[in-house]
Amino acid sequence: MDHALPADPHIEIRQEVAKLCAKFPGEYWRNLDRDRAYPTAFVRALTEGGYLAALIPEEFGGAGLSLSAAAAILETVQAEGCNGAACHAQMYIMGTILRHGSPAQKTMYLPKIATGELRLQAFGVTEPTSGTDTTSLRTFARREGDKYIVNGQKVWTSRAEHSDLMLLLARTTPRDQVGKRTEGLSTFIVDMRAALGKGLTIRPIRTMMNHNSTEVFFDNMEIPAENLLGVEGRGFRYILDGMNAERLLIAAECIGDAKWFLKRATDYARDRHVFGRPIGQNQGVQFPLARAYAQMRAAELMVQEGCRKFEAGQTPGEEANMAKMLAAEASWAAGEACIQTHGGFGFAEEYDIERKFRETRLYQVAPISTNLILSYIAEHVLGLPRSY
Ligand SMILES: Cc1cc2nc3c(=O)[nH]c(=O)nc-3n(C[C@H](O)[C@H](O)[C@H](O)COP(=O)(O)OP(=O)(O)OC[C@H]3O[C@@H](n4cnc5c(N)ncnc54)[C@H](O)[C@@H]3O)c2cc1C
DSSP states (O other), rough: OOOOOOTTTTHHHHHHHHHHHHHHHHHHHHHHHHHHHOHHHHHHHHTTGGGGGGGGGGGGOOOOOOHHHHHHHHHHHHHOOGGGGGTHHHHHHHHHHHHHHHHHHHHHHHHHHHHHSSOEEEEOOTTTTTOGGGGGGOOOOEETTEEEOOOEEEEEETTTOOOSEEEEEEEEOGGGGGGSSTSEEEEEEEEEHHHHHHEEEEEEESSSSSOOOOEEEEEEEEEEEGGGSSTTBBHHHHHHHHHHHHHHHHHHHHHHHHHHHHHHHHHHHHHOOTEEEGGGGGGHHHHHHHHHHHHHHHHHHHHHHHHHHHTTTTTHHHHHHHHHHHHHHHHHHHHHHHHHHGGGGGGGGSSSSSHHHHHHHGTTSSSHHHHHHHHHHIIITTOOOOOO
16 A cells, blocks of 8 residues: 655745745845835746736636645745745735626736736725724725715725735725625725825835835725626625635745744754754754744644645635634744744844744734634634624
8 A cells, every 4th residue: 555645736836936036035135124125026026937826717817726836835935035925915815806806807807917917916904993893994985976986094005005906895885774794895996006196095104024014095086886896785705705715825924934934943053052062952942943843834734724625615714714823823933933042143134033033923913813713713613602
């Protein structure tokens, strides 16, 4: 009987992405980080390589790859010390157009998103007053003839200054006029190039890492009615439909981060000699690394299980949520162990560890915070009463 495990089906993709990433070493990212600048050359290279179009079907000009292949791309980007946060949304936001767009919208947008001619990597959901309570959002799109007039505000709209289009979630029927709070919300494709200065204002937010996030203001901004996606009032459902893929891809990025931290830390622990022996010979140094490795592997298996279910046409809500939480915790544990292993040098910019440490912390908060994942598991998996 052959007990050989199947070979990694994405080994070639990983090798090619790693080769591309080698052209963008730590120095490239450190310089951008210092200026809070956007990694234009890196994003262009990924786009030209076709990687950001991985999930777009071939009939629309994409690579038509599986979710696990897309996960392998993003994991490798992170494991090679780069930062996919600059462009990962170009991979998955288009899923809402693919699933809920009209044939005309698909033909109009998807081929251009696939080539990178159109950048769809801004996702306007979070608002300052509603936070995680998405259905309480206040941005309102009022229908007037053949257009919608939008008023309101979004916060943490990442990459808005580096995107041509935004997927916007806005209320179209007041909350007190719908049976369920999840109803009366709609999704739109906003052409930000046309709207900028005409009701659309974007203001960058400086954050502890280089994330190009912004706040966005809508003041009587007009959207042509033809830019509504799917049926008016069903937008919340459409956003939920994309979340499992998004969570699995972000989890894959965290796995990549964890692998980067563990590689750096174990290399250093073998080489660095203190008291006449490698520091990695001390169990006090070994154990946090071994624990983080175990956490990373468990999370990696959960990502694979989520992708497997997704690709089989099932809904991996449980796996996607658990993968995102476990992977974000594993990357943080690995980052913490990596800094500690490096002693003082963990804090030196030129080692890149403090940068990756800041970058990976985000994923316990965004795109969904750990508490909300625990609430999901408690309610939807364990059958406990809803807590909020
Ligand atoms: C750098 C960055 C980039 C982002 N990019 C985007 C983007 O591109 N598009 C977008 O729409 N959003 C984006 N976000 C927003 C992100 O999704 C939210 O920050 C996140 O969902 C948490 O929402 P909040 O910040 O409003 O926190 P809040 O909802 O105010 O929550 C604050 C804290 O309270 C906890 N909490 C709240 N309610 C409960 C409860 N019922 N039970 C237990 N704990 C609770 C939360 O877990 C959290 O820890 C980004 C955020 C950041 C920081």
